[in-house]
Amino acid sequence: MIPTHAQLICVLFLCGLEETVLCQHGHCTGNQCFAVFQEQEDFPGAQKSCNDNGGQLLNYSSEQVKKILNSLLKGSYWIDLHSTDRSGKCPSISVSTGRDFTVLWEPCRGRLDGFLCQYTIDQPCSGLQAGAGTQVKYTYMDFKVDDLEMFPQGTIAVAGKAGAKYPDSKHLCFSSNWMAAPWNCEVMQGGCEHECNSTTCTCPVGKTLNPNKINCSEGPCDDNPCTGEGEECENTQAGHECICKDGFMEENGACVNVTICEKCEHLLCDPIDGVYTCGCQKGFKVAANEPTKCELICYERDCPAICITDRDKYQCFCPDGYIKDIQDTKNSTPFCTDINECETKQCDHKCENLFGGHKCLCDEGFKLNRDEYTCDPVQKDEEDGSGSTLPLPTPAGAHPAALPSYIKTGSVLGITMFLALCAALLCCFIRNLFKRCGKFKLSSLKHSDIDIFYLQQVTTETYKRLSFDKQLKNDS
Numbered sequence: 509m510i511p512t513h514a515q516l517i518c519v520l521f522l523c524g525l526e527e528t529v530l531c532q533h534g535h536c537t538g539n540q541c542f543a544v545f546q547e548q549e550d551f552p553g554a555q556k557s558c559n560d561n562g563g564q565l566l567n568y569s570s571e572q573v574k575k576i577l578n579s580l581l582k583g584s585y586w587i588d589l590h591s592t593d594r595s596g597k598c599p600s601i602s603v604s605t606g607r608d609f610t611v612l613w614e615p616c617r618g619r620l621d622g623f624l625c626q627y628t629i630d631q632p633c634s635g636l637q638a639g640a641g642t643q644v645k646y647t648y649m650d651f652k653v654d655d656l657e658m659f660p661q662g663t664i665a666v667a668g669k670a671g672a673k674y675p676d677s678k679h680l681c682f683s684s685n686w687m688a689a690p691w692n693c694e695v696m697q698g699g700c701e702h703e704c705n706s707t708t709c710t711c712p713v714g715k716t717l718n719p720n721k722i723n724c725s726e727g728p729c730d731d732n733p734c735t736g737e738g739e740e741c742e743n744t745q746a747g748h749e750c751i752c753k754d755g756f757m758e759e760n761g762a763c764v765n766v767t768i769c770e771k772c773e774h775l776l777c778d779p780i781d782g783v784y785t786c787g788c789q790k791g792f793k794v795a796a797n798e799p800t801k802c803e804l805i806c807y808e809r810d811c812p813a814i815c816i817t818d819r820d821k822y823q824c825f826c827p828d829g830y831i832k833d834i835q836d837t838k839n840s841t842p843f844c845t846d847i848n849e850c851e852t853k854q855c856d857h858k859c860e861n862l863f864g865g866h867k868c869l870c871d872e873g874f875k876l877n878r879d880e881y882t883c884d885p886v887q888k889d890e891e892d893g894s895g896s897t898l899p900l901p902t903p904a905g906a907h908p909a910a911l912p913s914y915i916k917t918g919s920v921l922g923i924t925m926f927l928a929l930c931a932a933l934l935c936c937f938i939r940n941l942f943k944r945c946g947k948f949k950l951s952s953l954k955h956s957d958i959d960i961f962y963l964q965q966v967t968t969e970t971y972k973r974l975s976f977d978k979q980l981k982n983d984s
Contacts, residue, residue, distance in 0.1 A: 536648060536660050541627045542566060544585070551598035551616040554586040554623035564588065566624035568601065568611065583621030584614065629660035633681035636665040643670055664699075674723045689722045714743055738763030771800040806830060806844060807863055813842040829864035856883040 536542075549557065558564050565588035582603050589599040589611075597613035600620055604610070614620065634657060636644050648663040659665075661681050668675035678699045679686040689699030690709050700709035701723045711717050711724035718725045728748035729741035738756035742749050752763035759779065766784050769777035776787030788794055788802035791814065795801040804814060804827035813824040813832055826832050826844035833845040848866075850859035855868035870876050870883035877884055 536629070539629050539632060539658075539660070541629060541648070541660055543625045543627070544622060545625060546622040548619045548621065549586070549623055550619050551586050551614075554620075555588075557623065558625035561625065561627075563625040563627035566626045568599070584612065586620055586623035587611075631684040632658040632660050633663065633684055633686055634658060636667060636679055636686050638667045641669060642667050642676065664696075674718050674720055674725065677720055678722050716743065736763060738765060768800060773800060773802050803827065804830075804844075805864075806846075809846045809863065811844045813844050815842060827864055854881055856881065 543563075545554075545557065547557070555565055565586060568587045568589055584600050584602045587599050587601050595613075596616060598616040600612050600614045601624075602610045602612050636646075638644050644665050644667045646659055646663055646665050648660055659681050661683070663681040665679040665681070665686060666675045667677050667679070678689040680689065680691055680695070680699065681687075690704060690707055691698050693700075693704035693706060698704035698707060698709065699722055702712060702715075703710045709717060709722050709724075714726070715724040716727035717723075727743040729743050732741065733748060734741040734750035736750065738753050739750045740753050742751050752758050755765060755767040756763040757766045758764075764779065764784060766777065768786060769784055772786035774787065774789050774792065776789070777784050778787055779785075786794055786800050786802075791804060792802040793805045795803045804825060806827045810833075811827070811830070813826055815822065815824040824832055824842045829847055829849070830844035831847050833843050834840055846861075846863050848861050850861045850866055853859070854866075857871045857874065858869035860867045860869060868876060868881050868883075873886055874883040875886050876882075
């Protein structure tokens, strides 16, 4: 059954109760609902409020009155006993801190803490059929529903998985049936989270309609898919796009921080290893302690000063460690001359003047302190290394050093030629030696005054015979 505008009038009226009441409590059971309105009203005003909302003041004789009274804190509330006393007073109930209920008669024009209403509901709905693992939460004008089998018209049922960010569906009880959202926009904005257009939920710019057709999600960017530095997600019709945040610029597919470029003194900014840094004009360098500032530089004893002409004055500037001096008297050209800081004798021992600065040195046996000016004697343990032998560096390995290929080829060729030459000389030497030894004869050694002796092994008999032969030779 498709609900018409006339059929939804009742539901619209019931749901409108929630908007007209600032604070209320109650519960429903069967075909009746009981509500507590904490608004200061007199008795006629309380009756009119209950009647305008389709109900009547609570009949104290009702069996369910104690349940509704348990939700009260304390105070006095108008009820209905279908009677008034002769003095023009009206019935009320007083609730104390100890939950004791007392029926009192108060002046009908007096304003009490609130009033109690009761409603009769037709065509209630049974429980919403949900799948396994799905939880259903029921609300009706913020009332607690005791009867879990039947729910009055106007009850909202929200079904979804436990812990899910968005529900699966939302339903409205109407004419004993559950009507899925979105429904008519005149009834609680059709159940939409944001805006409703006829029977369709709409979302603000930058958000997309959730598959449940009632909630608005951030779209593809809801899961934060852009995690790179300086990136942010932007929803598009085709999905999403990762773009660079303000202060970042895309370069080679990455977002690079360029916020420093806005602060560069000379408006020069270049990327170095993927990081933008300030640059300086010629004759300047980036200050060591201020990466956005530039300072003059000079690598000589004298450098031209940087002068700026204003309307009212003419100013010249020199680098740190230099002083302005006019060397060209004809043109009065200002120059910057290096200051010899060593003349002030700031160093303990020795001083070396540098362009734009100076450096302190210490005599042998002393060391320079952290202040870079004073010197202290080197302690013995610092010289000896606490008496321990310093570890020798571990050799990297007995691998010959690699040589170029042309050196290897030349070395082999030279060694080969040298060996060949040595072999040739050795051959010549041996050949010449053999020639000389071949012409050597014993006859050349013969002389009348030279006796040649031959050595041989002799025995006693041989020795006697030789001696005898020698004697005979002498006698002859």
